[in-house]
Amino acid sequence: MPRPKRSSIEDGAFRDPLSDYSEPEYVDNLHRILEEQTITYVKHQPYTCVDESMPIEEVLKKMATLDIACVMATRDGRLTGIFSERDVLDRVAESFATVCHDPIATVMTRSPSTIYESEAVAKALGLMAIGGFRHVPILNVDDRVIGIIGPRRVNTYLRLCIEGSQAA
């Protein structure tokens, strides 16, 4: 069976594969922002990382002093878990006296959902609204933590967008 002739630029059959490309259509500006702006447009700093070997009591002191709801735990600079007020309630509050000197690694939530700095705001919104995650660490291309977002930061950002104060 003869092989079909491959088209080439020379025989005039070349067709630009992007010739029928049409720009995405957005229902409104916020829709465009959600799809096009990366998560780094949302306030994602300050954030707090601790080594996963840090004792629980020390971590709680840090959380109370900085008035923050969660810290990210790392080992050799890589994210290994997240420890939030919810974890305090679930795994620490009722047994604090016996576990206060244990490392945070024993009570943290391991392998949390993360988002890369190049991903869209929409993904973060999906992780929170559908996945139910309250805090989502942001990683760079080298898998290093560069920030964290939570509902308050996302809500404030969207509010600014809606009000038009955010450069679109």
Next chain:
Amino acid sequence: MMSNPGKASFNTDGAISRRGAEGRGMDLYQRLLDEAVENVDYRDLIAVSPDAAVGEAIKQMKTRRLGCVVVVDNAGKPQGIFTERLVVKLLLRSDGKSGNAMAEPVSQHMLTPPAIVKPGASVAELFDCMESNKTRFVCVVDGAGRASAVVGQKGVVKFLASHYPHVVQGNTLESTLNVKTREGA
């Protein structure tokens, strides 16, 4: 307390006009002004009396997976709110008696006054209420001022996301596709 009771006040200081919101998520802006708090996901209320022990409040928060309890009086009216954040601070009490704190009445440690909103208020007002009180949770009260539910920041995120269901769902699905091997390999 609500920052501007009885007024749809998403732009609290009046700086942003409706015209300014045109083309910037106008429909959503309108929804925030028009839709009532009851359209936001309510969380089941955990109500405790002022003399309930802190330990009991914590147990209930843990079992029912909610980050706060509302302290109510005999008539069911909210007197204060006790949150996860307070648990962290209690555990670290400088007198080293965090164990004893569990037996103390929750009213000694609650935040007062609690942030409250009526079900008929707009979502924009709820937004304002959360920001001005710097709180994650707001207590919903009925016509007689009795606590009936709690709304949290996550509920507001869900409300905002519900305006763009395809955008949000599509992005979440992508994130769960962790393909390890090539198709057919």
